[in-house]
Amino acid sequence: MSAQPATSAPSGLSTPPSPSAPSTPSASRGGRGRMGAGLWRAAGLRLLAIAVIVAVWQAVAMAKIWPPVFVPEPAAVWRQFVRTATEGYSGYPLAEHLLASLRRILIGCLYGIAGGISLGLLIGMLPSARALLGPLVTFVRTLPPLAYLSLLVIWFGIDEEPKIWLLLLASLPPVAVATAEAVRGVHEDYLNAARSLGAPRWALPWRVVLPSALPEIITGVRVAVGVAYTTVVAAETVNGVPGIGGMVRDAQRYNQTDVVILGIVVIGLSGLLIDFLLQSLDRVLVPWRGRT
Structure with a gap:
């Protein structure tokens, strides 16, 4: 008997390709596991760095190289933290001191960011505004805060106004410079495409230029908040x-x-938290950063 011929597909029809194997749940769990391990490793390294700093601090304090009034032990700062958090300092608990500073920073930075974005758009889009306002922004940016704090006190008294104005003037120039440079870097093709689609001239800054410059603007906002945080001690003198x-x-x-070291630690930790929140906002508003 002769062997039966192999069955072939009908003429004109091709054998459909076999579907690719879907990713297995174990593979996705493995990816999440590696990501979780990386996060734990990063957290462990940060905790290790903090432990090393505290150990060196404790060793220097125990060596008595300087008197305790200069270098107190970490335990003394911790006891001061508990005392200030519960009993208060200068009649106010630590939380109220922190909230008062954060409120001033928030108000001053909101005004500074709004003014910086507006000035940056003008400087970046209008050559006449760049020639007129650019040197003024640079002049204010190079001034140390204490240079004009006394003038603000003369103008506005000793209540909240000079503090808010000082933080505003500290946070405005970084945002204005970052916005102006980002606006000048917007490609002309974006503007031409918007015009060809019928966008009015007045809508170009808000519909095209500002979204294109948003990544650099957020970077300027982070710098501005950091500058304002370093200025809050001067503002509250x-x-x-x-x-x-x-x-x-x-x-x-x-x-x-x-108490001084406690204040420095509180300012630093709260500053880290605020910067983390700004980075999270950056990931939400500019998800394409680093992908294009």
Whole structure:
């Protein structure tokens, strides 16, 4: 008997390709596991760095190279933290000092960011505005905050106004410079495409230029908030209680180094938290950063 011929597909029909194997649940779990391991590793490294810093600090304090009034032990700062959080300092608990400073930073930065974006759009889009306002923004950006704090106190008194104005003037120039440079970097093809689609001239800054410049603007906002945070101690040197800067200033007058270090740590940790929130906002508003 002869062997049966192999069955072939009818003429004109091709054998459909076999579908690719879907990703298995174990593979996706493996990817999530590696990501989780990476996060735990990063957290462990940060905790290790903090532990090393505290250990070196404790070793220097125990060596008595300097008196305790200069370098207190970490335990002394911790006790001061508990005392300030529960009993308060200068009549206010630590949380109220922090919230007062954060409120001033928030108000000053909101005004500064709004003004910086507006000035940056003008400077970046209009050559006449660039020639007129560019040197003024650079002049303010190079001034240290204490240089005009006394003038603000003369103009606005010793209440909240000079502090808000100082933080506004500290946060406005970084946003204005970042916005202006980002606007000047917007490709002309984007504007031409919007015009060809019928976009009116007045809508170009808000519908085309601002979204295109948004990544650099958010970077400028992060820089501005950092500058404002470094300025809050100077802003609260005059009638700054309640406030972290005012607390640090009062403690410096009486050589309470543990309170000064506590204020520095609180400012640094809250600054890290605010920067983390700004990075999260960056990922939400600019999801294409680093992918194009």
